[in-house]
Amino acid sequence: MPKPVLYAAIVYFAAINLIAALLAVSDKRRARRGAWRIPERTLLLFGFFGGALGEFAAMLLIRHKTKHLKFMLLLPLFILLQAAAVGLAVYFLT
Template identity: 45%
Template sequence: MALLVAAYFIMNIAGLVIMWEDKRRAKRHEYRIRERTLWLVALFGGAVGTTAGMQLYRHKTKHLNFKIGFPILAIIEVILLFKVLL
């Protein structure tokens, strides 16, 4: 159980960082992180972090698939985590 919680925590930190990095690159007109990569981080447990990063850094908020998809995925992941832990 502790390993699962640690992995979930690490993936969410990674989600937050990857959204920050993509926003930084966007501002500098540099090579961007693929949207597929953002989605994969979210799908593998980082949806809460990517959603927080999206809101915190105001990044990808105009893209409907991110604006709706990340929060829905975050809710599903939190529910699944609680079901596994309880």
């Protein structure tokens, strides 16, 4: 894999995971305050597009949406799919 592509991928995954984790924390704070919430669809989309690991870890740490089957099944599935995609990309591009 060319180094610029590798660096771009690392930066992308770091950024999307940080954003997804911050969204989960923000949604938890908003839930406690009774404020406008971040839609579940938005949280799941950020997980799908690369932020599943950060979002899942944040949700477990702050105990947010851990009783929602949708999140407890889809986020680990997204993590597995993203790990497989990264593994295949590294295998085929190196």
